[in-house]
Amino acid sequence: QVQLVESGGGLVQAGDSLRLSCVASGITFRSYAMAWFRQAPGKEREFVSTVSWSGGNTRYADSVKGRFTISRDNAKNTMYLQMNSLKPEDTAVYYCTADLNNYGLGPLVPKGYDYWGQGIQVTVSS
Secondary structure (H helix, E strand, O other): EEEEEOOOOOEEOOOOOOEEHHHHHHOHHHHHEEEEEOOOOOOOOOOEEEEEOHHHHHEEOOOOOOOOEEEEEEHHHHEEEEEEOOHHOOOOOEEEEEOOOOOOOOOOOHHHHHHHHEEEEEEEEE
């Protein structure tokens, strides 16, 4: 049974930092592309960042480039999203996801992924 469990969200002020974690079980974590998406109220789920199986390749949405850093520790079956200089527009539910058909960078659309976490709320106040 595949499980992806996010943690690390919360309520912060603009300019603060948060680090999200995603722990995977039930899959050979080191073999697959992973990604973060987010969904704000009334909006579609949008791509945030993806990382290749080794962690050597990454891609970011323009809206978070330079502020967010994605990484993974395959020994711990864990992916991270370090979020700095947070803005109110970063407020959303953040989802961890795995693409079991890809060991490079994952796709930029949600339908390309196989498993999703339950999501975790990040709220940034102005």
